[in-house]
Amino acid sequence: MATDADAPNEDRRKYEFRKVIEELKDFEGSGTQLVTIYIPEDKQISDVVQHVTQEHSEAANIKSKQTRTNVQDALTSIKDRLRYYDTFPPEKGMVIFSGAVDSGGGRTEMVTRTLESPPQPVESFRYHCDSNFLTDPLEHMLADKGLFGLIVLDRREANVGWLRGKRVEPVKSASSLVPGKQRKGGQSAQRFARLRLEAIDNFYQEVAEMANDLFVPERHDLDGVLVGGPSPTKDEFLDGDYLHHELRDQVIGKFDVSYTDESGLYDLVDAAQDALADQEIMQDKSQMEEFFENLHTGEEATYGFDATRRNLVMGSVDRLLLSEDLRSDVVVYDCPNDHEEFEVVDRRHATPEHECEECGEKAEVREREDVIEHLMAIAEQRGTETKFISTDFEKGEQLLDAFGGIAGILRYSTGV
Ligand SMILES: [Zn+2]
Numbered sequence: 001m002a003t004d005a006d007a008p009n010e011d012r013r014k015y016e017f018r019k020v021i022e023e024l025k026d027f028e029g030s031g032t033q034l035v036t037i038y039i040p041e042d043k044q045i046s047d048v049v050q051h052v053t054q055e056h057s058e059a060a061n062i063k064s065k066q067t068r069t070n071v072q073d074a075l076t077s078i079k080d081r082l083r084y085y086d087t088f089p090p091e092k093g094m095v096i097f098s099g100a101v102d103s104g105g106g107r108t109e110m111v112t113r114t115l116e117s118p119p120q121p122v123e124s125f126r127y128h129c130d131s132n133f134l135t136d137p138l139e140h141m142l143a144d145k146g147l148f149g150l151i152v153l154d155r156r157e158a159n160v161g162w163l164r165g166k167r168v169e170p171v172k173s174a175s176s177l178v179p180g181k182q183r184k185g186g187q188s189a190q191r192f193a194r195l196r197l198e199a200i201d202n203f204y205q206e207v208a209e210m211a212n213d214l215f216v217p218e219r220h221d222l223d224g225v226l227v228g229g230p231s232p233t234k235d236e237f238l239d240g241d242y243l244h245h246e247l248r249d250q251v252i253g254k255f256d257v258s259y260t261d262e263s264g265l266y267d268l269v270d271a272a273q274d275a276l277a278d279q280e281i282m283q284d285k286s287q288m289e290e291f292f293e294n295l296h297t298g299e300e301a302t303y304g305f306d307a308t309r310r311n312l313v314m315g316s317v318d319r320l321l322l323s324e325d326l327r328s329d330v331v332v333y334d335c336p337n338d339h340e341e342f343e344v345v346d347r348r349h350a351t352p353e354h355e356c357e358e359c360g361e362k363a364e365v366r367e368r369e370d371v372i373e374h375l376m377a378i379a380e381q382r383g384t385e386t387k388f389i390s391t392d393f394e395k396g397e398q399l400l401d402a403f404g405g406i407a408g409i410l411r412y413s414t415g416v
Helices: 006-026 045-061 065-082 136-143 189-218 233-239 262-271 273-297 305-314 371-381 394-403
Strands: 034-039 094-102 108-116 126-130 147-153 157-164 167-175 224-229 251-256 301-303 317-323 328-334 340-346 364-370 385-389 406-410
Touching: 006 108, 006 136, 006 371, 006 385, 034 045, 034 065, 045 065, 045 126, 065 094, 065 108, 147 189, 147 233, 147 262, 157 189, 157 262, 167 189, 167 262, 189 233, 224 233, 224 262, 233 251, 251 262, 251 273, 262 273, 273 301, 273 317, 273 385, 273 394, 273 406, 301 305, 305 317, 305 340, 305 371, 305 406, 317 371, 317 394, 328 371, 364 371, 371 385, 394 406
Parallel strands: 147 224, 224 251, 317 385
Antiparallel strands: 034 094, 034 126, 094 108, 147 157, 157 167, 301 406, 317 406, 328 340, 328 364
């Protein structure tokens, strides 16, 4: 099966982001001394340096000597990082975190992290100094997936736009020449009604054309189309076959909204929250359905670390399914007789001793790493697609609890 070459890397980047964010979230400063800076792509690095320099001199007024020193150290460290960049930050901007964090027993440790090119553009410059790092905006970016087409209309006006993640982008609007219900004197009632229907029909065609022009070229990346407006306008519009047939199949719902100007697009997204949440895990659901079907009816399924890893190495895995909530490391052991063995351990636990299962000799630790990165690295070499599966539905939970968070859909049966 052909896979999009960029897709595995995108998933991997997202995973790595999530990991760094979880790490940063756990850090605490003993005072208001952890600095976070969000830098949009169009912000000049020299402006940021200037801002940081100014904060550095203002920090001289901080009363607590320890906090003062820590804040200034953090700012110096940020300035050092900024030297690596030319005029502007990388595409989509970047975020820098720096500060002295509690490392237990009254000790502190200096931590600096830079996250470049987040999943969605950094929208505005933010300087934040607190006892925690500011991770919320990044977490929202990670939670946001999907591309949806938006249409709101009544008989007088219409707006179309995009929903990218959680961001609404109005694109085009149209207004109609549909006459009101009141006819002018001298016009026959019949003729008036006919003209009015014609005008409505023309307007629906115009709106559909606007939507088709915008959405059809993106239809393969589109996760759905939402339509909003008062009744019966939106129903007439959808029932009337105005939209391109491929878009019609992608309509995931119609919703009552009172406004059909730009603000109506936002109302539409609000009204569609439940449908959007379902949509988000639909793809995860269908992956798990396929996995269970293969497991029950044939042998084109694998699960657990050892079997999945062996299948991955053989190149027999079509899709690697990993639980989004899997937080484990794998320890690789070598025994004196050259047997390679693995143990999956909770990330917070110490590395266990290991006896070789084949020869019983005491094995030595070769390395310990994140189990997800370990498996994804093999998957990438073998052209296997990796899918992260949410635990927000029953079979997703089962993946984590019953299969150790690791499974695969095979290209062919391997007997492993
Ligand atoms: Zn051995």
